[in-house]
Amino acid sequence: MKAKITLKDIAKELEVSTSTVSKALNDSNEISIELREKIKAFADFYHYRPNMTALKLRNKKTMIIGVIIPEIVHHFFSEIISGIEKMANGRNYNVMVCVSSESYEKEKLNLAMLSNGSVDGVLVSIAKETLELGNYDHFKELEDYNIPLVLFDRVSNEVNCDKIVVDDEGAGYKATNYLMDIGRKRICILSTPDHVNVGALRSLGYKKAIEERGGEVDDRLLFRVNDKTDLYLQIQTYLNSLEVWPDAIIGVNEIFAAIAMKVAKEKKYKIPEDVAIIGFTDGLISQFSTPAMSTIVQHGFMMGEQATAMLLDRIQKKEPDMNYDYKVISTDLKIRESTEKIE
Amino acid sequence: MKAKITLKDIAKELEVSTSTVSKALNDSNEISIELREKIKAFADFYHYRPNMTALKLRNKKTMIIGVIIPEIVHHFFSEIISGIEKMANGRNYNVMVCVSSESYEKEKLNLAMLSNGSVDGVLVSIAKETLELGNYDHFKELEDYNIPLVLFDRVSNEVNCDKIVVDDEGAGYKATNYLMDIGRKRICILSTPDHVNVGALRSLGYKKAIEERGGEVDDRLLFRVNDKTDLYLQIQTYLNSLEVWPDAIIGVNEIFAAIAMKVAKEKKYKIPEDVAIIGFTDGLISQFSTPAMSTIVQHGFMMGEQATAMLLDRIQKKEPDMNYDYKVISTDLKIRESTEKIE
DNA sequence: TGTCAACACGAAACCGTTTTCGTAAGGTTT
DNA sequence: AAACCTTACGAAAACGGTTTCGTGTTGACA
Incomplete structure (x- = not known):
């Protein structure tokens, strides 16, 4: 001792x-x-x-970056954290992780806690509740204290800072186009409420793909899943409410797609013959479902790395620079059994 | 500015x-x-x-706890982190996350980095490589600096500190007993190499359950999956090498179980009629697989919370106390379709 | 032999707080 | 009117380092 x-x-x-x-x-x-x-x-x-603390005081640098993430138990987000941790560590920084649990208040609290000089910079993916409220005042504090901020994945253009997002529109477009390529006519998309930008953008890409081929978007095929009540029930009810079942379903996340698959199986539809399914986030569900799920892979790890690189670059920049970056990470379509072409 | x-x-x-x-x-x-x-x-x-740093220097407390975890993109571990973050936050602490990537060297590096006074205490789940090497000297440093340590899930009794683990033996026992209850005779267990204590303990419980009923353990039914080469291939090859397929399979983690399910389906075995399957870690795969997987739920979130509570209690204790806690969290068996009883 | 640079070290300021202690001014006792 | 308490504030030390500057001792050079 x-x-x-x-x-x-x-x-x-x-x-x-x-x-x-x-x-x-x-x-x-x-x-x-x-x-x-x-x-x-x-x-x-x-x-x-x-003593690190003494050094930090003298150098006015903590060598720590803060991360505020809506949730951790989530394949995509945990991939991002993984990427953040790797890049930060490689550049001699440590990572402090805070979880907003999709709550505006917790996000605000976390931000306040981090902006008191505990960290040299902050990485945030905005909570759903915040997006819904549309209140971004709590980010101003960082600006006041001159603490660099990078928003990732869930961003808002009301906040002035570097941003990095998945090419969600392109991904929706890519998935839809692929489904049309393999002959699908009634493509349904299970999306999020519009304030969640990732869902909105994916839907946009979906519409764009359909219209580009002269098709007409059938609004009944775009369902916005509300994540406040039972997901399974909502999706099941919705799908069964359609007079004609779709011959393809896009789930804007892994879970929506998995649920759709489950509902389809219950109705004895064959996958992919009767209905093709594509999910987002290439997580374990997709790999191990039967049939294995085709997905849009979002490169979460890479996004975490790049977001961190952007943040550290800005931290290390001596003079403030008002030109903010907006980086888009493109996606890949990973084709598996759930969409195999019908010949 | x-x-x-x-x-x-x-x-x-x-x-x-x-x-x-x-x-x-x-x-x-x-x-x-x-x-x-x-x-x-x-x-x-x-x-x-x-200025937080100044306060930290003066108070000689950082109000930060460090966590070293083998990986983040993993359902059980991300649940644990979630629990850690919640408890820490509730008690006004922040969490610094480091990933060992199952590597001894990274774990050592991370430990050295954290033991320099950046944190008030450390939470560690030991990397597989470290367990394999059996070298725990790097933990001594913490003792030297008098920094409290709590090991969780993957522990070693060569390290003197508080520990908290899942009741792995009990879980293996529980799963095996249940399978015997529903009439299964040839129960196979897909485990890990023995140095990974969780795998070894689950296997122990498995053996105990069988022997307790006067059965004889058939060593051919205990397979140690090596996670350095292709998992799918290993499990497939192993299962098909058995003269008689098992009528029940226990996977000591979600992935082993999911792979077993996939292999069984390919061989056109019916689940659960021909073969019942139980996994560990009640993650998304289990919930959304078809049939839905019965699992041992390990309460990762709770483990994270309790590990943190133990750590903070020790941090706040004025005088060092050599009586270390060893806490065991019991598991629950969640029965789903993959093991439904044959009547 | 006086001048000056190089060498090798110490004193003190600094980072931003908190906290102990000292003290001047005023008021209350006796 | 002397002795003593409050009140209300400032000085300084402390946390554990780094860094600038100053300085005493050498040795070299003129």
């Missing part, structure tokens, strides 16, 4: 000044080689390690 | 001393009410917020 040893302790023990010890340990040639070695040996012996 | 305002700035502006400002803002009655109000108003106007 030895208390941690400080510079002062070493100085006293060796009867030199703390400045000498500091310089010696930092290999300054202001100190003679013999003394340097002696001090180093002593420090080593007692496992001296500089 | 205003620089953050400090106590000193306020003091200078108001022509009082910094101590007066500090006291006023902390509502000390050493300062007259009028001056107090004046200073508070001023501070408020300029959005004064105390």
